[in-house]
Amino acid sequence: MRLSIMAIIVLWVAATASALPLTLSAYGGVSLEGAVVEVEKLDGTVIRTRVGRDGILIVKEVPLGILRVRVVSWKGVPVGYECVVTPDNSSITVPNIYPLRVSVVGSRGQGLAGAYVKILYGDLLVETGSTDESGVYSTLLPSGTYTIEVEYGGRTARTMLELDETRELRIQLDIFAIIGGYPLSTSELIGILVVAALIPLILYIIAYEYSIWRKKRIIRATVKER
Secondary structure, eight states: OHHHHHHHHHHHHHHTOEEEEEEEEOGGGOBOTTOEEEEEOTTSOEEEEEOOGGGEEEEEEEGGGOEEEEEEEETTEEEEEEEEEOTTSOEEEOTTEEEEEEEEEOTTSOBOTTOEEEEEETTEEEEEEEOOTTSEEEEEEESEEEEEEEEETTEEEEEEEEESSOEEEEEEOSOOEEETTEEEOHHHHHHHHHHHHHHHHHHHHHHHHHHHHHHHHHHHHHHHHO
8 A cells, every 4th residue: 555655655756747947047037057967856867067057957757846956066166155936936946046246447547448357266266358448358257266366567466365245355566657658657657757858867967968068179170270
């Protein structure tokens, strides 16, 4: 009798197994395309796969439409979020993925457009990019400790960041102005201005000394003729 009941239950569960579409996203509805996930069915079957385009993952033959989902990693960084989904709540918003806004500025606080930004998780290169016209680079990352490196015109800076909430990071480079496409520090600009101010004076001294030398030469030539 018990075997018959168990057989009926197994057959019923199998009959109710159907495909379950999942949608995975983070802050602001950004899709977790490429995230590594593990889905566990009621029968204990575990499937490890990646989230597809637009953050959609379709799991086939899901008994009763119930799954345990573990978001293992995104962008190569551990996430470790776990939840149970059903046909009524198959949209997953992962909470421990946060916005990061990196502002790269010069010594006057001016935004540096086109600055190169590199983000590392340990030795893993997570992503690279460039700042926008305001000198800002924005991204989303799982919580963790990151190394942020920036470079502009040969100037570089590096800092560590513990990301456990929405963060804004400001990195300053010693760039006072950009002249002719070349970034200049405060000391370099002062040096150029000093040289520019001295050039007319030097030219004046050279011209003055030349005029005196020429007059002396003319006087000597006149004396010899007499």
